[in-house]
């Protein structure tokens with residue numbers, strides 16, 4: 001079931017109007033602005049936001065590595081960059097749920113070594129967290145990144161075949177890479193991962209407008225590259241069905257993300273619904289593009305509750321998603 005969570009002021013016209021996409025009427029400067037998330041941060045300046053992002057990422061990763069048991073730099077492929085970190089909960093079992101995270105950075109920056117944002121709150125509650133490195137540009141092309149992400153998920157499934165579910169989470173460009181897994185033909189790879197959910201934070205799902213921005217143009221030399229790597233375009237033109245019909249997808253965007261980021265998330269959510277996926281949409285109240293991640297480091301934040309991550313989130317919309325404590329209480333109430 002799709003959940004439309006209406007927020008005042010939101011355009012709920014519905015449908016996908018690709019031919020009248022608003023970005024087509026934007027100047028290059030405006031597109032650069034729309035696709036520079038740091039310029040939309042409200043509580044810090046753009047540069048300060050980026051510095052804080054690296055600083056927090058560094059600190060939480062150090063803390064995660066110092067706290068529990070981890071397996072670092074585990075190769076999931078033959079390439080130098082094809083490594084992942086596995087952070088284990090105290091009670092390791094065959095049937096752990098796994099949350100696999102893909103960092104953002106516009107496919108050109110970021111690292112698994114500064115991206116262990118939700119590790120401690122989730123391992124504390126029995127979820128194993130995997131942070132994946134992939135070859136960012138210019139070393140890697142988008143096709144290679146998508147392939148590496150595919151390999152990393154197959155690796156987790158092969159290593160832990162008794163897992164209680166694999167949940168993918170990505171931020172920004174990482175949400176794009178996670179969303180590309182909705183299109184994966186696992187039968188071709190001979191391993192079908194036990195994918196139970198997708199958790200997409202402030203992502204980009206249509207790469208065509210990115211082609212026209214100065215920072216990202218080199219990533220996408222031709223329209224076909226953008227289309228092949230656009231989950232929104234792919235699902236509109238050739239809808240795929242979930243291997244597991246119970247698989248859930250949560251599309252979130254920060255209230256302070258740019259209008260283009262809002263449009264991308266909303267259209268992607270609508271396309272998923274039209275394709276029969278179990279999707280939910282949430283605009284995260286008073287959050288900017290980076291605060292969404294910083295909040296994942298908090299144990300009492302709504303999105304790091306395993307009840308939300310690993311037990312399905314559609315029910316969460318019946319209450320106020322912003323109140324973590326309320327959700328925990330309601331979950332206990334519902335499950336007792």
Ligand SMILES: N[C@@H](CC(=O)c1ccccc1NC=O)C(=O)O
Nearest residue numbers: 036037038039104105106172173
């Ligand atoms: N140059 C970009 C940086 C950026 O987009 C970004 C940085 C860190 C993590 C995610 C990001 N965006 C999407 O992947 C900006 O101005 O915000």
